[in-house]
Amino acid sequence: MNKSAAQKVDPGPQSRNLQAVIVAAVRGLLGDAGQPLALHEPEFAGREWDYVKDCLDTGWVSSVGSYVDRIERDIASFTGCKHAIATSNGTSALHICLLLAGVDAGDEVLIPALTFIATANAVSYIRAVPHFVESEAVSLGVDTGKLDAYLQETAQIVNGVCVNRSTGAPIKALVAMHVFGHPSDLDALVDLAQRWKLVLIEDAAESLGSYYHGRHTGNFGRISALSFNGNKIVTTGGGGAVLTNDPELARRAKHLTTTARLPDRWNFLHDEVGYNYRMPNINAALGCAQLERLPAMLQRKRQLATRYQQAFATLDGARFLSEPPGTSSNYWLNAIVLDENLAAYRDDVLGALNDAGYGSRPVWTLMHRLSMYRDCPRMGLDVAEQMEARLINLPSSARLGG
Incomplete structure (x- = not known):
């Protein structure tokens, strides 16, 4: 043997x-x-070939082009969010969400332990600290009841900021992840975030086409993230989007994802550290055809x-x-x-x-x-x-x- x-x-x-x-x-x-x-x-059973070929024929394959503008309009229209900013992937969208939420190095961010690693990695990119919280068995989303009781023992509000009693670090945001596309208990999450002075971010990477009491996910957090990875319902090969109903946050998201470049006819002027996070036109073309179906x-x-x-x-x-x-x-x-x-x-x-x-x-x-x-x-x-x-x-x- x-x-x-x-x-x-x-x-x-x-x-x-x-x-x-x-x-x-x-x-x-x-x-x-x-x-x-x-x-x-x-x-791929729609107009994917036609739209991608159009990019190749015209030469518009990078991060500027009509399909980028169109996919942002189409995403906003489908989800009911007022603004969508197309990004290179879902993780970059989450990174931008955290920056727009005001998360700084050393801050803590509440995220579920039951999530894909991108949620935690995006927190680490800012050199903030993931603070892992419990899930409930129905939606697999954050258990708001247990989290509320935990915060009462662990945190306090100091000058309008949620602070960890043990570490002294500010707890700036709560990221709610919709596992496998199942919406979390969003009413309870919104209420908890308001009471504990947290910015609610929806990690909606998996929930395009999911609704909570008739309203599309991504509309409940102050800012949210989508993913169009190759394994998602709609794919752009690699891609994502930032969603928000706040016009100023939308402006900032687009600015940060476009290397923070200021408008100018030819000079390269940048007013802060930015990121090359815009979705290329050729990827957006693929996504536009996917969204049609x-x-x-x-x-x-x-x-x-x-x-x-x-x-x-x-x-x-x-x-x-x-x-x-x-x-x-x-x-x-x-x-x-x-x-x-x-x-x-x-x-x-x-x-x-x-x-x-x-x-x-x-x-x-x-x-x-x-x-x-x-x-x-x-x-x-x-x-x-x-x-x-x-x-x-x-x-x-x-x-x-x-």
Whole structure:
């Protein structure tokens, strides 16, 4: 017997049964995976070729061009936000949001531990400190009740500023992330931010096409960020946007993302440190074509989510993660949650799904577990840790809902 065979451990009958029923449920919904199904892949079935070719034919491929202007108008129109500023990616959009929120080096920013690393990295770019907070199990967003109780013990308002009693550092902002496209409890977040003198920023990177009580995400924070990465519903290859209803913040966002250059016929004059964060025209062209088809893609993604919900409705051992009450989710990524007593078998299920050709993954490693963030301040994270151990994302491409 070779070494690898000797080390292989039988997962046991309970794990094997769980793997079998989940793979069978996914196979019954998606059919046999002749070729491996990606977790989420882009769909190019509109005028993407036409618009990109127009950029190549005219030579307008960089950060100035008609498609950049158009995508900003189209994003604002679709989301209902008054202003959208197209950026090179979602992380740069978050970076600008934090700068516009007045976050300085040494300040603390409340962010969920259950988030993609871009949320924490953007805080670090300013040399501010991520302060990790708990999530709740319905939306996977920030648990406002627990956070409020935590702040009452940990923070105080001094001259209109929220201050950490232990570190003495100002706590400037609260970033609410809409996980997998499911809107967080935004009314409660707005109320908490107002009472604790925090700037509310929405990390809406995953929630284009998601609504909270009929209003699109990104409209509740003072400023918000979108992502158009290759795995998002709408992609520009790489890209993002800053959203705001404040005209002065919009002006500042555009100025900062355009290297803080002052208007002049030929001189290069800059009045502060700026960033080369504008979206190129060729990427915007791709996004304009994608946005034309967004309603249809959202409809198919909701159809897929409904089928997943039905497939797991009577399945023992796991439940489908549905949109919170009062919201309409884009279901960017569909997810199931294993029963608490079956969390130890998560990786077994992931292995079985991927071996069968169904691209699946766990949720991100919680931020406080990463070496560069393990010493950052944090509250109790029991729910986030439980959900990290039990969540599994399933194939979610729009074409699967057709």
